[in-house]
Amino acid sequence: ERSDEFEQVQKIFEKLDLDGSGAVDYTEFCAAGMGASAATRTDVVYAAFKTFDLDDNGRLSKEELGKILGNADIQNAWTAAVCEKVAEDIMRKFDEDGDGSIDFSEWMKAMSHTWHRRLKAAGGTPE
Numbered sequence: 001e002r003s004d005e006f007e008q009v010q011k012i013f014e015k016l017d018l019d020g021s022g023a024v025d026y027t028e029f030c031a032a033g034m035g036a037s038a039a040t041r042t043d044v045v046y047a048a049f050k051t052f053d054l055d056d057n058g059r060l061s062k063e064e065l066g067k068i069l070g071n072a073d074i075q076n077a078w079t080a081a082v083c084e085k086v087a088e089d090i091m092r093k094f095d096e097d098g099d100g101s102i103d104f105s106e107w108m109k110a111m112s113h114t115w116h117r118r119l120k121a122a123g124g125t126p127e
Helices: 004-016 026-034 042-052 062-069 080-094 104-121
Strands: 059-061 101-103
Touching (some): 062 080
Antiparallel strands (some): 059 101
């Protein structure tokens, strides 16, 4: 028998899984956390980007993503191997120019795309 807490978490994840893949990908997670109106504002998206840009070089590397994903809160839910795979998936999905990092333009596109998918799934229209 599953606990009430488990059922609540499962319902939350089902709402966040916008593309129906059976998993909440990183952009779905970020977009949900920022909220629809905040995701459209460049300054808020930039602040999130800079939080992940640990060496302040204007680009997100796989290593930086791995460090962020490896923080204590996430590691309580995910193993180090899962964090590494998620970092690799993020790079493969959003590193459009193939340079091994995600710049702000690529990050903004990812957040905007996810926000629009989320809004469409909710039956809304973009601002």
